[in-house]
Amino acid sequence: MDGSHTFVRNVKAADVCFDQIDDVLAAIRHDKSPAWAIFCFADQQESRNTLKTVARGDDDLSDQTTWPPELFASNALCYGLSRIDFPDDDGLASGFVSFCWKGRSLPIYLRTKYAEFNHVIRDLAQEDVTNLQEQARVLEEQNEYLEIPYDSIRILSGKENELGCGKCATVYRGLWMNENGAAEVAIKLFRYVRLTDKILGDYTKEVAMLRKLRHPNIVLFIGACTDPKLMILTEYCSRKSLYEVIHGNNFASIPWKYKVRMMLDAARGIQYLHSKRIIHRDIKSHNFLVDDDWRVKVADFGISKVLDNDANAFTQCGTTGWVAPEVLLDEDLGYTFKADNWSFAIVMWEMVADGMQNPFIGMAPIKFYNQTVHNGIRPPFPDNVDSEYAALINECWHSNPSDRPSFTEIVSRLEKIVERLGASTEMPPTFLGGYHQCLSTR
Numbered sequence: 001m002d003g004s005h006t007f008v009r010n011v012k013a014a015d016v017c018f019d020q021i022d023d024v025l026a027a028i029r030h031d032k033s034p035a036w037a038i039f040c041f042a043d044q045q046e047s048r049n050t051l052k053t054v055a056r057g058d059d060d061l062s063d064q065t066t067w068p069p070e071l072f073a074s075n076a077l078c079y080g081l082s083r084i085d086f087p088d089d090d091g092l093a094s095g096f097v098s099f100c101w102k103g104r105s106l107p108i109y110l111r112t113k114y115a116e117f118n119h120v121i122r123d124l125a126q127e128d129v130t131n132l133q134e135q136a137r138v139l140e141e142q143n144e145y146l147e148i149p150y151d152s153i154r155i156l157s158g159k160e161n162e163l164g165c166g167k168c169a170t171v172y173r174g175l176w177m178n179e180n181g182a183a184e185v186a187i188k189l190f191r192y193v194r195l196t197d198k199i200l201g202d203y204t205k206e207v208a209m210l211r212k213l214r215h216p217n218i219v220l221f222i223g224a225c226t227d228p229k230l231m232i233l234t235e236y237c238s239r240k241s242l243y244e245v246i247h248g249n250n251f252a253s254i255p256w257k258y259k260v261r262m263m264l265d266a267a268r269g270i271q272y273l274h275s276k277r278i279i280h281r282d283i284k285s286h287n288f289l290v291d292d293d294w295r296v297k298v299a300d301f302g303i304s305k306v307l308d309n310d311a312n313a314f315t316q317c318g319t320t321g322w323v324a325p326e327v328l329l330d331e332d333l334g335y336t337f338k339a340d341n342w343s344f345a346i347v348m349w350e351m352v353a354d355g356m357q358n359p360f361i362g363m364a365p366i367k368f369y370n371q372t373v374h375n376g377i378r379p380p381f382p383d384n385v386d387s388e389y390a391a392l393i394n395e396c397w398h399s400n401p402s403d404r405p406s407f408t409e410i411v412s413r414l415e416k417i418v419e420r421l422g423a424s425t426e427m428p429p430t431f432l433g434g435y436h437q438c439l440s441t442r
Helices: 022-028 112-126 129-142 199-211 242-246 258-274 325-329 337-350 364-376 387-396 407-421
Strands: 040-042 050-055 077-085 092-101 104-113 153-155 162-166 169-178 183-191 223-226 231-235 288-289 295-298
Touching: 040 162, 153 183, 183 199, 199 223, 199 231, 242 288, 242 337, 258 288, 258 295, 258 337, 258 407, 325 337, 325 364, 337 387, 337 407
Parallel strands: none
Antiparallel strands: 040 050, 040 077, 077 092, 092 104, 153 169, 162 169, 169 183, 183 231, 223 231, 288 295
């Protein structure tokens, strides 16, 4: 065995055998101060459920680099815990779960509620070796993101600091107090009276999706907070949403070439999502954020969907006014990548609407479908719209999804328009914002 377990210090474990995992956890949890323990589950194939302590008495194992050989029978698998702290009944368990198999180990840092931790350990005792190794991998993946302590987060008061509000969460401007000082962040705070499986599932899915994405035109995920409230922290974009920019007093003064470049940024973000087999499902101007340099980033992945193949996503999502008509036609038709293209066409139209209102907002679904598909109704263009830009919009909101261009083509055509207008097509640098040193290494 190598020295990967030398993090163990001052092990305190009674010289007894525990018949139940609950007894081990109760013993650890009984000491309200940080406790130390190592235990194992061995001889899986012989179906013995006895838990044996690795350490005896109060021996200091700080220099130990090997484990007792009896733990490594031909088919033995053991897992251990060290430095577990249960401050109270509802507190967090912080520690290392170390999976050991035939002399090899995989230490994993785990921070979760005691009840959830207890559940994980129960599951481990019931699985075979192969599944235990898979569980180790899953746990490691789930804890790669930065867990941000609740007491380091400050939500700024005032209506001006409320950045957006959805069905289950509100986004605020706030501060993250860390070793580098105070960093300005956007804080998505989930609202609930009772934490249901649905809410927790939505939260987990969004965190899992965000932590995998890294692109200059995708809002940067910083970390998450799980106790006592569910929060997601992302970079703060000072100019807020594209919708607010479009409807602001200064939008008319922005040169056309920079407006097109903003659409190029947005298209690149969606192209990146599609390359990862992710459909956004709620593209609208509210869900594009604008930073200090007028660069655009895709945000709000709460209802995004990862597709494993070319299948459809069988859940109706989106916002009336931006959602594609085929999504409203039949739930069995599903939501394909090309539905994102329709929604993006509406956003492109908003950039040139010159104050005109989106005629589809608030329209009944059946009427909307008939107007768009059967009658060919589309939002009107004002005079003197860039012809190449208008042509691209018309193709993106084509009634037949298969006739809409891919986002690879959309990006290419927007790049040509930007170049023709004399603006740079270079992508902005990936923003790290100095939030935390680990962001550049994850």
